[in-house]
Amino acid sequence: MEKSRSLLKASVENISAKHVDNYATFMLQTVYHSMSEPANQIDEVRAAKEAWQQCLNIIRDNINPQSFKTWFEPIVPLKLSNGELTIQVPSQFFYEWIEENYYSLLKRTILEVIGRHAKLTYSVVVQQSPIEPVTIKLPQQPSAPMPEVRPIAVSRAAHDFYKAHVQRFESYLNPRHSFENFIQGDCNAFALAAARSVAETPGKNAYNPLVIYGGVGLGKTHLVQAIGNYARIKRKAEFILYVSSEKFAIDFVTSIQNNRISEFSAFYRGIDLLIIDDIQFFAGKGKTQEEIFHIFNTLHQANKQIVLSCDRPIKELRDMEERLLSRFQWGLATDLQPPDFETRLAILRRKLEDNGATLPDDVVNFIATNVTSNVRELEGCLVRLLATASLQGKEIDLALAKSVLKDIIRDRNVNITLEMIEKVICEYYQISPNDIKGKSRKQEIAAARQVAMYLSKRLTNSSFKTIGLHFGGRDHSTVIHAVTTVEQAQQTSPELRRDILELKKRLEILSL
Secondary structure, three states: OHHHHHHHHHHHHHHHHOOOOHHHHHHHHHHHHHHHOOHHHHHHHHHHHHHHHHHHHHHHOOOOHHHHHHHOOOOEEEEEEOOEEEEEEOOHHHHHHHHHHHHHHHHHHHHHHHOOOOEEEEEEEEOOEEEEEEEEEOOOOOOOOOOOOOOOOOOHHHHHHHHHOOOOOOOOOOOOOOOOOOOOOOOOHHHHHHHHHHHHOOOOOOOOOEEEEEOOOOOHHHHHHHHHHHHHHOOOOOOEEEEEHHHHHHHHHHHHHOOOHHHHHHHHHOOOEEEEEOHHHHOOOHHHHHHHHHHHHHHHHOOOEEEEEEOOOHHHOOOOOHHHHHHHOOOEEEEEOOOOHHHHHHHHHHHHHHOOOOOOHHHHHHHHHHOOOOHHHHHHHHHHHHHHHHHHOOOOOHHHHHHHOOOOOOOOOOOOOHHHHHHHHHHHHOOOHHHHHOOOOOHHHHHHHHHHHHHHHHHOOOOHHHHHHHOOOOOHHHHHHHHHHHHHHHOOOHHHHHHHHHHHHHHHHHHO
């Protein structure tokens, strides 16, 4: 037995000295200490295991299986003495995640199993000291506030490096990107609200990281930079950095070539609010992803705010490490949709106001009606029209607008018809015209029928009665209900919004 203990102790010391996998050290340490326990502590260990098993039985019924496996199965009960249960977790980060997400459940369970005077002590294995655990006690009273955890200190070298190179490493924020000149609409209201919340309390909210995704030209860069500008002006964070994924990758490669990777890492780990634009371009860059992974962990653990933008949902990214994608999904992901007509109109009017220009209402309406894909294209049409009129000395009217913008937008004389909508819906959802006009109440058919009615009302001049008659002789009240249902569902379903956007594109192509 003594020989086994000696060999195990040597293994623990050797692993720690070489900084090998911390979790392996944690497991060896647990076994080593269990072999080292004197006889009078065996009962405390046994009692801890029994109590913790009862706790696990309760916790398992209150969270999903994957979360239970990830966050509770690795926990090791160490001892139970005088109502104080000590549990060991693999890392400081592990502890913070448990406290942030499962504090109430865990404390309620401990009090139920052990009693109202129960105490919980964490033994945290940290990388700085893999053999000596850090002990943090949970307050005894149920009404006591959540215990504060001293975050792992960010390297002083990081802050010194930042200050020494403050001219070289600017925030790279464009002051024109602010919340004040970001036009709000139904297409972006939730993302804007989330961005404002993060800007008010960077690192101290549940949206960490905040991921804003959407297609080209919808305002992602504007919104993420608005967060940084607001936080800078209001002094919500000291060190703020906006960086594109391309610049990050180039700087990282340069630091490797110049043998300055430690300075690069120290700099980024010293940022209080880190904004990275277009993270989809990290795909396939293995070394860069690894560096991002470690920077992310350090910042998140130190309660620093991370804001990311992407052109698609995180789960649709390819050639990215699973552990990195998992971390990107820890906070909140919100999308930006193409602006609706009212929002497009407001954007054009704001741009005209900013440029001190005016346009006839029919010209503004013409652009807003025909440019539907993104904000950048809207602005491009406006700039082109104003520039042409200025250079040629002409008054802007609808005829000039159509002439100047004819290669960008097309004045379509062919109206979208109910028959077109029926055809596109049937092809998209892979159902037959008989299905959509019939009496079937299968969920997939009923949903497709409601979308067809919604598009018919929004894209044609047909009355509710005409639409109802076309789709199987239904009453006008059925059509009203369908339109209302689809409008409400779009507020909470990104998938439905994407479906409708795709259907509109197909109808637009069909009507050319």
